[in-house]
Amino acid sequence: MADWTERYRPNTLSSVRGNNKARDNFLEWAETWDEHGDPVVLHGAPGVGKTSAAHALAADKGWKVVELNASDQRTADVIERFAGRAAQNTTLEASMAGNPSQKQLVILDEADNIHYQSDRGGSQAVTALLKKANQPIVLIANDYYDMSNGLRNAAQEIEFRDISPRSIVPVLRDILRKEDIGFEEDALKEIAEANRGDLRAAIKDLQTTAEAVEYVSVENVRTGRRDSGVGLFSFLDAVLKEEPAERALQLSYDVDETPDDLLKWVEDKAPKVYTTEELATAYEFLANAELWTARVYTTDFDYSWWRYATDNLAGGVAAARKSTRGGWTRV
Secondary structure, three states: OOHHHOOOOOOOOHOOOOHHHHHHHHHHHOOOOOHOOOEEEEEEEOOOOOHHHHHHHHHOOEEEEEEEEOOOOOOHHHHHHHHHHHHHHHHHHHHOOOOOOOEEEEEEEEEHHHHOOOOOOOOHHHHHHHHOOOEEEEEEHHHHHOOOOHHHHOOEEEEEEOHHHHHHHHHHHHHHHOOEEEEEHHHHEEEEHOOOOOOOHHHHHHHHHHHHHEEHHHHHHHHHHHHHOOHHHHHHHHHHHHHOOHHHHHOOOOOOOOHHHHHHHHHHHHHHOHHHHHHHHHHHHHHHHHHHHHHHHOOOOEEEHHHHHHHHHHHHHHHHHHOOOOOOOOO
16 A cells, blocks of 8 residues: 555645645745745754655746755765756756746755764755755754754744644545545544644554554554564664654554663663764754753653654764664663
């Protein structure tokens, strides 16, 4: 079965759900870009629609898209060769079609991780690109304040907030109706609540449940979650040895441990697995995770901050690793 997060990705900006203010501000940025020429940073937790909004905007405007993400080797040469060329020139196709003014939207994903890559000049290269580009550029980041000062100062910023369960449920409902699958409304609420503002993760959970049953009920949603739970040591293996950042983050949602506890485990095991250089970067992410977990208790137990802690202790620490390892992580 095709991935529902791709099949039902918004193809127009107006169909991006749950962040109306951010969506409207993004559209205004695009419509006035010829006047200001600024790049923009879309930031917020994973799964809230940042990258989907960028692609939907390009589709609405008829702009070509050039995209780099964390899986690319972010050396200055690569940035200049791809993003630089796209940002400073009109497209060859547009010129040949007699429309040399057609724009290209350059999307630089995971901009908050650029300076953690092996090429320490990555953020400087992107900042220099932003200053000389004559095409619109969107930077995507989970944590705005993890970006370098140069990147933040060079761009406008728009925050995408966690999507409320009330906004997630209609998306899930629409998908099941299009797939002709029956459901209990409370089952959709259960999925929406469990995924803590992450629409993409909610759609993945919905698909996992729907593939196994003919009718989506509260009971089989709960059963599926128990069956698909990830063990603690499998999670540690994923973060410290095996999986890329995005997959490690996704697995963190299925571990029956709080971010507080996961943080302690990762802090304990990382020195036994990582090189000195990897550990230095990992500790930066772990320090950020500690700040986010502390914020829970200084804001009358607002557990929404846990998502940012998990992003750092799982995705960030996994991103600090330069290669995969064998073996298992144990006590």
